[in-house]
Amino acid sequence: MSVYTLRRQITGELSRALSDRFVIATAPDHPLLMKGPDFLIGGNGGLTAVLIPTAAERRRPDLAVARFALCRMALPEPAKFILLASDPDRNVADLPIGSVAAVLSSENARTRAELAGLVSEAQRLEQVPVPEKLREKANARFGETYRVARVVRRWRSRTAPTTPRYDPQPPFHRPLERLRRPADVAGLTIRGAQDSYGVDGGIPYPTGRPVEAAIIERLPDYPGDPQKYLRASAFSGWVLSEANNPYLGEGMRMLERLVRP
Amino acid sequence: MSARKARHKAMQAIVRGSSLYGTCPELNHVEQEFAELGACNAMQPLKRQRFLQIMHAARALDTTLHVVIKAAGGAPRHGIGKMLHQLPSLPPSSRGHLSSPVATSFVSSICTSRNRYAHKAGAFPTSQQEADSLVAEVHACVALIL
Numbered sequence: 001m002s003v004y005t006l007r008r009q010i011t012g013e014l015s016r017a018l019s020d021r022f023v024i025a026t027a028p029d030h031p032l033l034m035k036g037p038d039f040l041i042g043g044n045g046g047l048t049a050v051l052i053p054t055a056a057e058r059r060r061p062d063l064a065v066a067r068f069a070l071c072r073m074a075l076p077e078p079a080k081f082i083l084l085a086s087d088p089d090r091n092v093a094d095l096p097i098g099s100v101a102a103v104l105s106s107e108n109a110r111t112r113a114e115l116a117g118l119v120s121e122a123q124r125l126e127q128v129p130v131p132e133k134l135r136e137k138a139n140a141r142f143g144e145t146y147r148v149a150r151v152v153r154r155w156r157s158r159t160a161p162t163t164p165r166y167d168p169q170p171p172f173h174r175p176l177e178r179l180r181r182p183a184d185v186a187g188l189t190i191r192g193a194q195d196s197y198g199v200d201g202g203i204p205y206p207t208g209r210p211v212e213a214a215i216i217e218r219l220p221d222y223p224g225d226p227q228k229y230l231r232a233s234a235f236s237g238w239v240l241s242e243a244n245n246p247y248l249g250e251g252m253r254m255l256e257r258l259v260r261p
Numbered sequence: 262m263s264a265r266k267a268r269h270k271a272m273q274a275i276v277r278g279s280s281l282y283g284t285c286p287e288l289n290h291v292e293q294e295f296a297e298l299g300a301c302n303a304m305q306p307l308k309r310q311r312f313l314q315i316m317h318a319a320r321a322l323d324t325t326l327h328v329v330i331k332a333a334g335g336a337p338r339h340g341i342g343k344m345l346h347q348l349p350s351l352p353p354s355s356r357g358h359l360s361s362p363v364a365t366s367f368v369s370s371i372c373t374s375r376n377r378y379a380h381k382a383g384a385f386p387t388s389q390q391e392a393d394s395l396v397a398e399v400h401a402c403v404a405l406i407l
Contacts, residue, residue, distance in 0.1 A: 045279070122278075140361075144366075223265070226390050
C-alpha cells in the first residue's frame with residue numbers, strides 16, 4: 001500500500017475516532033521542514049507526529065533517521081513521535097521504542113486503531129527528551145544561517161551602498177552543492193540532516209558540521225511562503241542561493257564569523 | 262490539499278497541541294487569528310486583503326508572545342520586537358526560549374514590515390509576496406516558541 005493511500009485511510013480512521021477537540025493535519029506544511037511528519041495531530045494539550053516510512057526510506061533507513069532528526073528539532077519538545085511501519089520494517093528507521101514514543105504496524109487495522117487512543121493521551125507516552133542545550137545549539141545555527149541567506153538574496157536585488165564588493169574567490173570548504181530544480185531542496189535538507197546530526201537513542205546530536213552553500217539555477221517562491229526554500233535549507237545547515245549570485249562568497253565569510261561549529 | 266491549507270492545518274495542530282492551550286484561553290484567539298487569514302482571501306480590494314493578513318498574523322504573534330512570556334514567569338514588554346528580544350532571557354527549559362540569533366532574525370523579518378503598515382497612514386503591502394512573507398515568518402516564529 002502506498003504512503004498516500006495509507007494516509008487517506010488513517011485520516012478517515014482518526015477523524016472518526018477523535019473528537020473535534022483534535023486537529024488532524026495530514027502531510028502538514030511545517031514552516032521549517034520540506035519533509036515533515038505524515039501527520040501532526042494537536043489537541044488535549046498534546047502534540048503527536050506520525051511518521052510513515054516511504055519506499056525510499058525503507059530501502060535506505062538512514063533517510064528515515066534524518067527526517068526523524070529534523071522533525072524532532074523543529075517540533076516542540078513535548079511532541080510525541082509514533083512510527084507506523086509495515087511488519088517487516090518495524091525497525092526500519094533503527095528507531096527502537098524509547099526513542100519514538102510508540103511503533104505500530106501500518107498493515108494491521110486493529111493495531112492501527114490503537115493510534116487514536118495513543119494520540120488522545122499523548123502526554124502519557126514516554127519518549128527520551130532532547131536536551132535543551134542541543135536545541136539551543138541547533139536553533140542558534142539556524143538563526144545565523146537564515147539571516148545570512150536572506151541578506152545574500154537581498155544583496156543580489158539591490159545595489160550599493162549596502163551591497164558589498166564582489167569577490168570571485170569564495171571561501172567554500174568543498175565543491176558547491178548544485179541543485180537542478182526546486183523539488184531537489186527537500187533532498188538537500190535530508191542530506192543536511194544526515195551530515196548535521198548523529199541520532200543515538202532517539203536524540204539528534206549535532207556533529208559540528210559547518211554550514212555549507214548550495215546553489216540552484218532559479219529559486220522561485222514556495223506557494224504561500226516565499227522564503228520557505230531558504231528557511232528549510234537553513235534549518236538543515238545550508239545557505240541556499242541562486243547560482244548567479246556573486247555575493248554568496250561574502251555571505252559565507254560573514255557566516256563563518258557568526259557561527260561557531 | 263493546497264500548500265496554504267496544509268500550512269493552516271499544521272499551525273492549527275501546533276497551537277491546539279501546545280501544553281498552554283488548555284490553561285491560556287488567549288491561544289483560542291490565536292487560532293482564530295490564523296483562521297482569519299483564510300477568511301481574508303475573498304476580500305477586495307487586494308490591498309485591504311493583504312493589509313488584514315498582516316494585521317491578523319501580527320496579532321496572533323503578539324498574543325502568543327504574551328502568553329509564552331507570562332507562562333515562563335516573565336513580564337511581557339510592549340511590542341512584538343521588545344517581546345522577541347525577551348525570549349533569549351527566558352529559562353532555557355521553558356517554552357518560548359529562543360536563542361539570540363533566531364530572535365534577531367525574526368525581529369528583522371517581521372517587525373519592520375509590520376510596523377510600517379501598522380503605523381503609517383496610507384501604507385499597504387505592494388504585493389501578495391510581501392504579505393505571504395510576513396505571515397510565513399510569523400508561522401515559523403510561533404512554531405518555534407509554542
